[in-house]
Amino acid sequence: MLYHDSGSLSATSATDTLALDQALSLREGGRLKDISANRHGRLLFTALLENFCQLYDSDPSRSRRLFTLICQTLKRIGIVDEEYIDELAGIRSTYQSALHHLITQAREVLFEEDHDKKVPLPIKPYVPERSYEELQGALQRISLSEGSNPSNSPKQDSQSSNFTYYSWLHTKHSRYVNDFDELHMLGKGGFGAVYRVRNRVDGAEYAMKKVFPTFQQVPYTKIFREIKSLAKLDHPNIVRYYASWLENASEVVPNVRNPSVSSTKMIQGLESLDISRDDSITVANNEDSVYSDDRSNNDSIIFAADISGQSDNIYFQKASPEASESGNSSHGEDSENKYGSSYDEIIENPGNTSALYASTIAPLNCFVLYIQMQLCTDDLESYLFRRNSKISFPLSIVDTRIHIQLFRAILHGVVYIHEVAHLIHRDIKPSNIFLAKSLTFDRGSVPLYNYRDNANNGLSNYTPKLGDFGLVIDNEGKTLNSVSFSKDLQHVSQVNATQHVGTMSYAAPELLDALASHSNVPVSEAIDIFALGIVLFELLYPFDTAMERALRLRDLRQGVLPDEFIEKHGCESSLILWMTAKDPSKRPMLSDVLKCDLLPSYSEEVLSEKGEILLSPLSAATDHCYWEGIIQENKQLREENARLRNELEELKKR
Numbered sequence: 001m002l003y004h005d006s007g008s009l010s011a012t013s014a015t016d017t018l019a020l021d022q023a024l025s026l027r028e029g030g031r032l033k034d035i036s037a038n039r040h041g042r043l044l045f046t047a048l049l050e051n052f053c054q055l056y057d058s059d060p061s062r063s064r065r066l067f068t069l070i071c072q073t074l075k076r077i078g079i080v081d082e083e084y085i086d087e088l089a090g091i092r093s094t095y096q097s098a099l100h101h102l103i104t105q106a107r108e109v110l111f112e113e114d115h116d117k118k119v120p121l122p123i124k125p126y127v128p129e130r131s132y133e134e135l136q137g138a139l140q141r142i143s144l145s146e147g148s149n150p151s152n153s154p155k156q157d158s159q160s161s162n163f164t165y166y167s168w169l170h171t172k173h174s175r176y177v178n179d180f181d182e183l184h185m186l187g188k189g190g191f192g193a194v195y196r197v198r199n200r201v202d203g204a205e206y207a208m209k210k211v212f213p214t215f216q217q218v219p220y221t222k223i224f225r226e227i228k229s230l231a232k233l234d235h236p237n238i239v240r241y242y243a244s245w246l247e248n249a250s251e252v253v254p255n256v257r258n259p260s261v262s263s264t265k266m267i268q269g270l271e272s273l274d275i276s277r278d279d280s281i282t283v284a285n286n287e288d289s290v291y292s293d294d295r296s297n298n299d300s301i302i303f304a305a306d307i308s309g310q311s312d313n314i315y316f317q318k319a320s321p322e323a324s325e326s327g328n329s330s331h332g333e334d335s336e337n338k339y340g341s342s343y344d345e346i347i348e349n350p351g352n353t354s355a356l357y358a359s360t361i362a363p364l365n366c367f368v369l370y371i372q373m374q375l376c377t378d379d380l381e382s383y384l385f386r387r388n389s390k391i392s393f394p395l396s397i398v399d400t401r402i403h404i405q406l407f408r409a410i411l412h413g414v415v416y417i418h419e420v421a422h423l424i425h426r427d428i429k430p431s432n433i434f435l436a437k438s439l440t441f442d443r444g445s446v447p448l449y450n451y452r453d454n455a456n457n458g459l460s461n462y463t464p465k466l467g468d469f470g471l472v473i474d475n476e477g478k479t480l481n482s483v484s485f486s487k488d489l490q491h492v493s494q495v496n497a498t499q500h501v502g503t504m505s506y507a508a509p510e511l512l513d514a515l516a517s518h519s520n521v522p523v524s525e526a527i528d529i530f531a532l533g534i535v536l537f538e539l540l541y542p543f544d545t546a547m548e549r550a551l552r553l554r555d556l557r558q559g560v561l562p563d564e565f566i567e568k569h570g571c572e573s574s575l576i577l578w579m580t581a582k583d584p585s586k587r588p589m590l591s592d593v594l595k596c597d598l599l600p601s602y603s604e605e606v607l608s609e610k611g612e613i614l615l616s617p618l619s620a621a622t623d624h625c626y627w628e629g630i631i632q633e634n635k636q637l638r639e640e641n642a643r644l645r646n647e648l649e650e651l652k653k654r
C-alpha cells in the first residue's frame with residue numbers, strides 16, 4: 001500500500017500531470033504527423049494519376065474529365081478524398097514538378113555514375129537553363145574539387161540525407177515571396193494568421209491571410225468556403241477581396257496560439273478572477289459534445305470579468321509583439337485601453353489547456369492558402385474600447401446619431417449578404433467589423449471621432465466593413481446538422497479557444513439550445529439579426545468595465561435593458577429587444593429594421609450621381625466641436641462622480 005503526505009501527493013500528481021501532458025502532446029504530435037503524411041501521400045497519388053491521364057488522352061479537357069471520373073470512383077471506395085478538386089490543381093502541379101525534379105536528380109546521379117558512357121539527359125530537363133554541357137562542366141568541377149573519380153563514388157545529393165516533404169516540395173517561385181513584402185502580423189485567428197503586406201508591383205498595402213489548412217484536419221470544403229464567399233461579394237460595407245492562391249508550405253507554421261503569450265496569461269488571469277462557473281458554457285474537446293450550456297442557469301452565457309484596476313492580470317494580445325513594437329499595428333493603437341485588447345476573449349474552462357498546447361505541436365501542413373484582402377486600419381471592437389475609456393453614460397444626442405449611422409451602414413452590409421449573396425455570416429461581432437478610413441462622401445462612411453490622443457486627427461470618415469467569412473453558410477439549406485455545425489465551431493474553438501467562446505456573447509439562444517441538445521441547428525438570418533441587436537446595444541451603451549459589459553449583455557439575453565438606457569433611448573431599446581428576442585420567429589426581418597424610424601431618415605441622406613444612397617455629409621468642423629463638447633462634458637461628469645464618491649467615503653468614516 002502507498003501512503004503519501006499531502007505535499008508529496010500534490011508533487012506526484014503535478015509530475016503525473018506533466019508526464020500526462022507530455023504524453024498527450026506526443027500522441028497528438030504523432031496523430032498530426034500521420035494526418036499530414038496521409039495527405040501528402042494522397043496528393044502525390046492524385047498528382048501522378050493526373051499525369052497518367054494526360055498520357056492517355058492528349059486533349060486537355062477530356063483528360064481532365066477522365067481524371068475527375070477516376071478520382072470520384074476512388075473516392076467512393078475511400079482511396080482518395082477531395083484531392084482531385086480544381087481548387088487544388090496548383091498544389092498537384094507542384095507535386096508533379098517536384099516529381100520531375102526528383103527524376104531529373106536521380107538521372108543526374110545515374111549520369112555521374114555513367115558519365116563516360118554519356119547517358120543522354122532528359123529531353124526536357126526540369127531546369128532548362130542547365131544544358132548538357134553545363135551539367136558536364138559542373139560535374140567536372142565537383143570531380144576536381146573532390147579529387148576523386150565520380151564514377152567510382154556515386155555521389156548522393158547532399159540534401160538527400162535530410163530529405164523531407166518540405167525540401168522535396170520546396171517552391172522556388174513563391175508568388176507571396178516574390179511579390180510581397182511582409183510588414184508585420186496583424187493578428188492570429190483560428191485558421192492561421194493575417195499579415196500587413198506591401199505589394200512590390202503596385203506599392204499598395206494589403207491584409208494577407210495565411211491559412212494553414214492541414215493544421216487540424218480541416219475538410220477541403222471548409223478551407224475554400226471563406227474565399228468562395230468573399231469572391232462573390234461586392235459591397236462598400238464588406239471587406240474587399242482581391243485574390244487567393246495556394247502554395248506549398250516550405251516554411252514553419254507559426255503557433256496559431258502561443259500559450260507562452262496570450263493563452264498562459266489568459267489562464268493566469270482567469271485563475272485570479274472570482275468568476276462563478278455557473279455562467280459558463282463548457283467547450284469540450286469531445287467530438288460529440290462541443291458545447292454544454294448550463295440551462296439551469298437561464299441560458300447565461302456571457303462570461304467576462306471586471307478587470308478595471310487589474311489589467312496586468314489579463315492582457316490579450318491581438319497582434320504579435322513585433323507588430324506592436326513597430327508601432328504599425330493597425331488596430332489596437334489603444335494602449336491606454338482599460339480592458340486589455342479584447343475583453344470578450346475569456347475562456348471559461350481554464351483547466352482545459354490541452355487544445356491550446358496541441359496548437360504548438362510541430363508544423364505538419366502541406367500547403368498554405370493566401371487570401372489577399374483590403375487592409376483595414378481599425379475595427380469596431382478596438383474603437384469601442386477606446387471610446388468607452390473616454391466617455392461615460394449618458395451619451396449626447398449627436399453621439400447616438402453617429403452610432404446609429406454606423407449601425408445603419410453595418411446593416412446595409414448584412415442586408416447585402418442575406419439578400420443578394422444569399423449567405424448567413426454566423427459570426428457577426430465587433431472584432432469582425434472593420435473600420436476603413438475613407439473620403440467624406442464615400443458610400444456607407446460615417447464621421448467618427450477616433451478617440452486617439454492626437455486631437456488634430458480626432459475626426460475621420462470611416463466605413464464599417466464586415467469581414468471574417470470563415471463561418472459563413474449558404475442560406476438555402478435552412479437547417480444544419482448540429483454535429484456538423486458544432487464541428488465548425490469546435491475546430492475554431494480548439495485552435496482558438498479564446499476567440500470563439502468570446503463570440504458566444506453574440507450567439508443566438510436557439511443555436512446554443514440546439515448545440516446543447518444535439519438537435520438540428522436552425523440556420524436562418526435571425527442568427528445574424530440577434531448578433532446585430534447586441535452590437536447595436538454596445539454601440540449605444542458605453543460600458544465602464546468589462547464586468548459591467550458582461551452583466552449587461554447577460555441581462556440583455558434575458559430581455560432586460562438598464563433602466564437609464566430605456567429612459568434615454570426608448571425607441572432604440574425597443575429595437576434592440578425586438579432584434580434579440582429569444583424566439584427567432586419574433587425577431588424582425590432586416591427590411592423591418594431598415595424601415596425603422598430611428599434610423600436616419602431619407603431627408604438626412606443624399607443621393608450619389610449613380611443614385612446610391614449616401615449618408616448625410618456632416619460638417620467636420622461642427623462635429624469636431626460637438627465631439628470635443630461631449631468629451632469635455634464626460635470629463636466633468638467623471639470628476640464630479642469621483643468628488644462625490646470621496647465625500648461619501650469621508651462621511652462613512654465619521
Ligand SMILES: Nc1ncnc2c1ncn2[C@@H]1O[C@H](COP(=O)(O)OP(=O)(O)OP(=O)(O)O)[C@@H](O)[C@H]1O
Pocket residue numbers: 186187188189190191192193194207209239318330331373374375376377379431432434467468470492496499
Ligand atoms: N482585412 C483586414 N485588415 C486588417 N486586419 C485584419 C483583416 N482581416 C483580419 N484582420 C485581423 O487579423 C486577425 C486575425 O483574423 P482572422 O480572421 O484570421 O481571425 P479571427 O477573426 O480573429 O478569428 P477566427 O478566424 O478564428 O474567427 C484579427 O485580429 C483581425 O482583426
